[in-house]
Amino acid sequence: MDVPVSGVLPAFAQPGDAGADLTATEPVTLAPGQRAVVGTGVRLALPDGTVGFVMPRSGLAAKHGITLVNAPGTIDSGYRGEIKVIILNTDSTETYAIAAGDRIAQLVVMQLAPVNFIQTEQLSASQRGEGGFGSTGYASDQEAHHGTV
Numbered sequence: 243m244d245v246p247v248s249g250v251l252p253a254f255a256q257p258g259d260a261g262a263d264l265t266a267t268e269p270v271t272l273a274p275g276q277r278a279v280v281g282t283g284v285r286l287a288l289p290d291g292t293v294g295f296v297m298p299r300s301g302l303a304a305k306h307g308i309t310l311v312n313a314p315g316t317i318d319s320g321y322r323g324e325i326k327v328i329i330l331n332t333d334s335t336e337t338y339a340i341a342a343g344d345r346i347a348q349l350v351v352m353q354l355a356p357v358n359f360i361q362t363e364q365l366s367a368s369q370r371g372e373g374g375f376g377s378t379g380y381a382s383d384q385e386a387h388h389g390t391v
């Protein structure tokens with residue numbers, strides 16, 4: 243799909259990538275445990291029926307403990323403001339310095355199913371039923387299928 247962009251163009255690093263990289267417009271230094279809202283300079287007009295998700299970059303996460311507080315951040319199709327990244331340094335000892343132009347997150351655009359929420363008295367039956375939160379067990383050899391929480 244074509245997505246009109248004003249300002250900075252998100253860029254795919256490789257053909258086939260799901261996420262297009264988002265870069266910081268300004269330098270930011272994050273002390274251990276500190277978060278910051280960082281501009282990307284990207285403004286989009288996502289087509290109706292699509293959503294953008296701002297996702298962490300796994301390299302920054304694995305090497306430096308950098309993640310996003312609200313991962314994934316949701317970009318509504320009607321949003322025309324600057325995409326911002328709510329970045330967090332989870333490392334307990336190391337400060338992390340972001341320079342202007344550094345790739346700090348990635349944008350994944352997806353198509354949505356149209357949804358109408360309809361109030362009802364009774365939901366259809368399913369095999370899972372109300373089971374969740376580990377109801378099927380935690381590992382292949384552990385107590386699986388022991389019912390609901």
Ligand SMILES: O=c1ccn([C@H]2C[C@H](O)[C@@H](COP(=O)(O)OP(=O)(O)OP(=O)(O)O)O2)c(=O)[nH]1
Pocket residue numbers: 296312314315316317318319321324325326327328
């Ligand atoms: O990581 C993010 C998350 C959101 N947004 C922008 C785009 C999105 O469309 C808007 C609102 O986001 P969300 O609905 O998650 O925030 P909210 O707290 O519910 O705000 P609102 O009342 O404006 O919906 O903020 C960003 O730029 N970056």
Ligand SMILES: [Mg+2]
Pocket residue numbers: none
């Ligand atoms: Mg909202």
